[in-house]
Amino acid sequence: MTDSPADDHEVAAAVAAEAGRALVAVRAERTDLDGADLKDLGDRTSHELIVRLLAERRPDDAVLSEEGADDPRRLAAHRVWIVDPLDGTREFSERPRDDWAVHVALWEDGSLVAGAVGLPARDVVHRMDRPADLPPRPDGPVRLAVSRSRPPAFVVELAERLGAELVPMGSAGVKAMAVLDGTVDAYVHAGGQYEWDSAAPVAVAIGHGLAPTRVDGSPLEYNRENPWLPDLVVARPEVLAEVRAALDALA
Ligand SMILES: Nc1ncnc2c1ncn2[C@@H]1O[C@H](COP(=O)(O)O)[C@@H](OP(=O)(O)O)[C@H]1O
Numbered sequence: 001m002t003d004s005p006a007d008d009h010e011v012a013a014a015v016a017a018e019a020g021r022a023l024v025a026v027r028a029e030r031t032d033l034d035g036a037d038l039k040d041l042g043d044r045t046s047h048e049l050i051v052r053l054l055a056e057r058r059p060d061d062a063v064l065s066e067e068g069a070d071d072p073r074r075l076a077a078h079r080v081w082i083v084d085p086l087d088g089t090r091e092f093s094e095r096p097r098d099d100w101a102v103h104v105a106l107w108e109d110g111s112l113v114a115g116a117v118g119l120p121a122r123d124v125v126h127r128m129d130r131p132a133d134l135p136p137r138p139d140g141p142v143r144l145a146v147s148r149s150r151p152p153a154f155v156v157e158l159a160e161r162l163g164a165e166l167v168p169m170g171s172a173g174v175k176a177m178a179v180l181d182g183t184v185d186a187y188v189h190a191g192g193q194y195e196w197d198s199a200a201p202v203a204v205a206i207g208h209g210l211a212p213t214r215v216d217g218s219p220l221e222y223n224r225e226n227p228w229l230p231d232l233v234v235a236r237p238e239v240l241a242e243v244r245a246a247l248d249a250l251a
Pocket residue numbers: 066084086087088089090146147148149150169170171172191192193194197
């Protein structure tokens with residue numbers, strides 16, 4: 001029997017948690033592997049588990065996964081799970097880094113309606129339906145999360161304009177959750193990403209009352225034919241106007 005639609009948040013969180021446990025186990029047990037081999041095993045293990053769990057619990061829904069062949073039926077589907085089985089694959093392969101994530105989001109008829117971002121190495125699952133208050137923002141410069149391995153030149157320029165501090169870390173999910181846990185004030189990305197990199201983090205950020213957008217201020221749209229979604233802005237309310245003004249000036 002499948003769960004009722006009201007349980008979509010539970011499904012997202014449970015699937016993210018179970019995939020996270022599998023990834024932690026792979027990383028702990030396969031000490032014979034590192035680099036590309038560990039990345040590949042992590043990607044594959046998490047993807048296969050997520051696809052199996054969603055097929056069991058939501059057999060009528062389509063799935064768009066970074067690690068699966070694109071299923072064209074998703075374009076006619078009302079409900080599509082958008083998943084990144086292992087976001088921050090590079091960091092996953094660099095033991096003992098903990099900045100990697102599992103993304104599970106549900107898109108329904110044009111909107112993200114459920115989502116969970118698991119941070120397995122930190123034993124945390126952030127959920128769209130369980131918002132926590134943002135910690136107070138400390139005084140001082142705006143803090144921007146940025147890729148540790150390929151910081152976009154655009155974000156470096158933005159930081160200069162804002163007089164902001166760049167805080168490098170891996171994984172789009174980790175960076176978006178760093179806004180919610182108060183580690184940074186905003187996550188701005190440009191130059192390349194796919195829908196699975198941002199869907200679940202954006203769903204969770206929306207659940208926490210934030211209003212993520214594209215860099216040009218337009219809405220983030222999911223389950224499009226081409227899943228390329230190269231930029232996004234996730235900012236806490238106190239810095240949003242300042243960040244938007246700097247983005248508009250750079251455009
Ligand atoms: N220019 C780009 N083009 C495509 N994907 C990008 C990208 N920059 C970042 N990403 C993806 O966004 C995620 C976070 O990257 P980063 O840690 O560098 O910020 C990674 O996902 P994966 O780890 O799932 O591949 C990475 O592949």
